[in-house]
Amino acid sequence: MTGVRSAGARRRPGKSQSRPDQNDAKPGLAARQAAARLLSAVTESRASLDGLLDPAGGNPAFTALGDQDRLLVRAILLSALRHLRVIDATIDSLVETPLPDGARALRQVLRVAAAQILYLDVPDRAAVDLAVSQADSDPRNRRFSGLVNALLRRLAREKDELLPRIAASTPDFPDWFESRLSTSYAADAAAILKLLSEPPALDLTVKADPASWAEKLGGVVLPTGSVRIGRPDGPVSGLEGFDDGAWWVQDAAASLPAQLFSRLEGLEIADLCAAPGGKTAQLALAGARVTACDQSANRLERLCGNLERLGLEVETRLTRAQDLVAPDGFDGVLLDAPCSSTGTVRRHPDIPYTKTPEDITRLARVQRDLLDHAAGLVRGGGELVFSNCSLDPEEGEEMVAGFLADHPDWKIRPVDASRWPGLESAITEKGEVRTHPAMLAHEDPRLAGLDGFYAVVLTRR
Template sequence: MVLTSDDTKSTGRRPARSNQAERGARRPDDRGPVKPGLAARAAASKILAAVIDRKTPLDGMLDGDHGNPAYRVLEDNDRALVRAILNSALRHLPRIEAAIASLLDAPLPEGARALHHVLVVAAAQMLYLDIPDHSAVDLAVEQANQDPRNRRFAKLVNAVLRRMGREKDEILSRTATVPVMPAWFLSRLEKAYGRAEALTISDTQLQPAAIDVTVKSDPEGWARRLNGLVLPTGSVRLANFDGTIPALDGFDEGEWWVQDAAASIPAKLFGSLAGKRVFDLCAAPGGKTAQLIQAGGTVTALDQSESRLRRLTSNLARLGLKAETVVADMAKYATDELFDAALLDAPCSSTGTTRRHPDVLWTKGREDIAKLAALQERLLRHALTLVKPGGIVVFSNCSLDPSEGEEIVARILADIPDVERVAIRPQDWPGLEMAISPLGDFRTTPAMLSLPEGFASGLDGFYASVLRRGD
């Protein structure tokens, strides 16, 4: 549960420069030194292609030990530059593509995807990062020249990007109304929330992702010590933090852990768990497990990944907390000793987290959402068999799509007569009343929770429902 600050917290331009680690390196054909910064831009283009064209999740490719080879060979400052470029490119992709298209006399030829990614990487730097235009243009042209597929387009790259530099303000104004979410997903949001709210949710993708912490006790005191603000969830939001999490007061002592405010809600829906056996299903990395322990429960944490459970155990150890762990496929897990309560924070499309993970909407599609919804329903039906009669199951996920939330619960309630919804009461959640649906479920969106200047507004999109198994 260690989180470092996002490399693209600002929606405007911000410093992001190469440390020029490539200075003095030579091309394989020995034609002389590689231009400083070229390796970082080439890595950004390769990773962008993997995200958009091959639907590869970004986080894994940016792993310093096991990620994309072109990223791993870079020094730390150049890695930070690559992350900044990619986050900006993915957050603003529809606007960047609209800008590029407006400067071309004709669409790029089929098969010119590599060229497309070179232009997007350069445009992201020029339009949304504080990188000199001449540097972005020069390195993009060099990228084109170095790639046999793109060499014949080097002059086009130069012309398009130089014009982009000259017309930057006009381009930014012209593309400001282009929604930054893919059309297929925006249409789903419109159906669920209406056009105006869908566009507002889309725009929040450009806002900085907040850093929230869940504290063991005394939120007001920790807000003062960490320069934060207590939220309606009881979480503490840090004020425009841009530092190292482990260096903060209280981290080593295990007094708090990083957890988005919305992600802290599901575990709170149980109330006191004193004297109760609680099953945390799909538990890693353990933020909700820690909450359940803090609420007094005797917790068993299950995950199908042994390595993820080791991470959970390590995270709990820092907090001075313990839970029994089980490595198993939750859908096949059976026990004669039923639990008093269970939390199922189910695998989902993660479409409520695009401020933190801007690649999500480019690596997932309609089919993925349908498959994940079917999986969630199977898991929820099974979870209800793991609690005693009268036991509570909280079902949650970080998707904005009702097919992964409300529609699943509606089918469960229609199909299983001895399961009932326990309605969440708006009056129990002052400051988040708008997030309680008429039926009594939680539905947060990134457009909720407006905060004072100095604090990032919004929170992740989350769904949560409380279900009781009949006696």
């Protein structure tokens, strides 16, 4: 079937010239415009999606929207980024000639509409109509409004045939990301990539009695002790137990590092990169006297708010981890270091588009500097737990191997593989913890998997 004409596209015959302000009040248009603008910021400027969608300090096009429109924008962006290469391949299959090189704004309009048509429960007619209005309202795209209309109408008609065929032959993520995964996880790479395109479940760390909370919230207890539930229809804050501080949201893999200390009751523990505070809460709940550090005042304020809701008290310090001075040291130090976050792509699908291999190398150097400093904060006989949410060995196994080679007075204290029945495969031959998204299989992919995490316990010889 012939494709839709793109180069030199003209406006639809008989349609009067629209002015940008004629469409401004059209319901739903502002949300689509915001989605296109934010998608451009991620894919063209490598902006963090979390930062753009921050309710307080995010992009003004997003923060100006009402609650329902914000939810829609978030859903559009998550779907678009999880399936961006498939969406692009589908769009390109429907045009006779490639879209003009300079038509980046046009591609964002088409991506936003295609994400709704292919992956969201939005009426096709609404997605098409609003995309045409969006093109009409932008001088850069106005001459392409006829193309937008024809292409998206055809996509809506043929999506049931197009999507399976194109998805089967199109990689989900950028080549660099898939290549590094395949190198590091040869046997599991395909399963990991498949799970990364699925929205994640919601994991909760509970203060006590996980079985009871699993029953109350319709979830299951995981080997980590976390409670996993399906995504709620409304806000998380509306779930039973939130206001009472009975639990907090934390991926099951993220709950592992704080569990690695031999003992916590009554000990002085430093949490060096503490915000938003999930691991800090675990340490305090276990009876440790915690000093929680973070270099961001906003993030530290968020940590304090979370701990207040949970009824937990810790000492906080606004400081960079590498600037923390403690002449007497600590019984234990937790360093959950800043990283590429490639293990969290299920919930942060912008990462393959905002990070690069060079970022991974740079961040591994940052982690090594932090680890060197953290080692100097541990008292004799104490423990140093290092962790991050990267899938890349350069930021985990390889970086720690370099540390041990340069510090022969330190060694790995192996984690017992029977510690979490059902997760034995997460323990490496050296006794490190390495989780990835294809672990914890479930017939429903939305209830399967873990974030990718690396963690290790280090002690002096």
